[in-house]
Amino acid sequence: MEQALSLSIKNWKEDDRPREKLLNKGRQALTDAELVAILLGSGNREESAVGLSQRILGAANNNLHELGRFSISGLMRFKGIGEAKAIAIAAALELGRRRRVEEALERFRVTSSASVFELMQPVIGELPHEEFWIVYLNNSNRVIRYVQLSKGGITGTLVDIRLAMKTALELGATAIVLAHNHPSGTLTPSDADKKLTQKIRLASESLDIRVLDHLIITEKSYFSFADHRIL
Template sequence: MQEKLVPFSIKNWNQDDRPREKLLGKGKEALSDAELVAILIASGSKNESAVDLSKRMLASVANNLNALGKLSIKQLMAFKGIGEAKAIAIVAAMELGRRRRGEEALEKHKITSSTSVFELMQPLIGELQHEEFWIIYLNNSNKVIQKNQLSKGGITGTLVDVRLVLKNALEVGATGLILVHNHPSGTLKPSDADKQITKKLKTASESLDIKVLDHLIITESTYFSFADEAIL
């Protein structure tokens, strides 16, 4: 009769292989994604270590941390061994990582290319399941003064309050604007509404010597730039 194998608890592992001890002794870079998640959840179940449970969770999303970060508390709790407290810990850690990416992008301050706009805005809207339209206000050195959400849930010409956009531009002393919105569908092709909004804001801004420098359509992993494609 074949002996049934039961996974060892992390407590029975070699000290160098335990996630917490490994982080302390070798640094955070030495840990795999599963080991880092295992530290968050602290423990597994009777027949599964925290690392094995983390590996199983990651395997369900093709080992993609961005996909793991999109799982809801309810979806995480569907994994045996993950209760509400562990699910909340994972969601909180993923949200902190997303916010950190946004702050790191903002620290660059100066917009030098469409890529720098993407790095600034992707953490905010790239992974959303609904559309949002944002305005980035720049000074004459192309440094970010402010970024504001203009609309949420969809994009039509009626949602663009040109007066509000320009009023805020004058109040903060902006000389340049960059329009940004996301496409949850993943398509990068600008719609007729996208083009109309761009033309409407560009025409209105020119009368106040404020330039619309670009309009970016952002998805989870890439973007489309009106300026780069010479259709601004």
Template sequence: MERKREKLTITEWAVEDRPREKMMLHGIRALSNAELLAILIGSGNVDETAVELSQRILNSAGNSLNNLGKYGIDDLVKPFKGIGEAKAITIMAALEIGRRRRDEELPRRPEIVGSADVYNLLRGQMIDLPHEEFWVLLLNRANRVIDTLRVSQGGTSATVVDVKLVMRSALQQLASALILCHNHPSNNLSPSTADDRVTGKIKSAAALFDIAVLDHIIVGEEGYFSYADEGRL
């Protein structure tokens, strides 16, 4: 009589077949629904691995996460050996998070059409400052804001800008364009020689990576100066 083959536990599987290890090796999108569910429940029962138990749970819901999302605690605990209240609650909580994420409206990135958009976006953060701050807007190809970064803070009349930090942020976030912005606490909107110099340095550095510098805005309490509007870029 042929001897029954012993069942492998999940820890005896090849590393690339274990859900957590597979995720680390190939990313979370490489996992099946059953493998994702297995990570949530952590363990199976004496007859099934966590993945096998998870697949059976999914089968009971017609392999539909939407159907599974309608399950209550009793629907998970009573039919499935190895699923107690704690595991059932974990499954239900994860599916509820997924539902809320789906229903949540994606934030729309602000679009920059002209200098007034930049001023309106940053004015509230800069007009009451007693010191100078230098900010950079990172834009995508559609001129929508990817991120807004404060890159330096200085004294009442100047701030030192590290061009390397500006470019590192732009490259890390794959920006297609930059808009520079800083405030003048004195409310004198005329650009200084130092303002011209840092504008030129960042523009030259950005050009090496085909990143455009679209404007440099100087913010004051009652208005602003735009390098682009004044033809100084």
């Protein structure tokens, strides 16, 4: 009983308690573990919320991007993490990801393959399955919208090119950028990647819409068709 009481955050000095620390010193003063501990609210009989958070982060190599890939069931494997706490963690990390995407989109103008990677990596770079997206641009190369066209593969049967062109016309797009991820981490384009790129390029040309690039995206890097002059 005495050990359980000593682990309780309520018994810590006020400046050491995550919630009070946030109020008194600001969000930036907290460690990742302390921020996660606020989401948890409590730990278990052997460790405080901060201790539990440190252990969870340790399992993710202290990397929030990696933690964001944990499933609900994966989070629930930690003692003291039930479904509600697991959902709270997953929701908070998803909000952070969406905030990063929205901030990028507000100021986004495509100027290079690197700028497309900056936009799309948070969207598809860490997924365990393939997704194919199209970024629609205006005549200043500013992003109008980006849309998922397929999930689970990018063969011609799964990507609806007519729908892609219909969306481009509805948005008034004058250019597009193609992007899909390779969960395996390989950056080499497959024959299917190349064939689909050419099909979309030909369809776009007939509507006077430019295909500026096609990016293969992984967690930390990318391959650009335009940079390698195979578009």
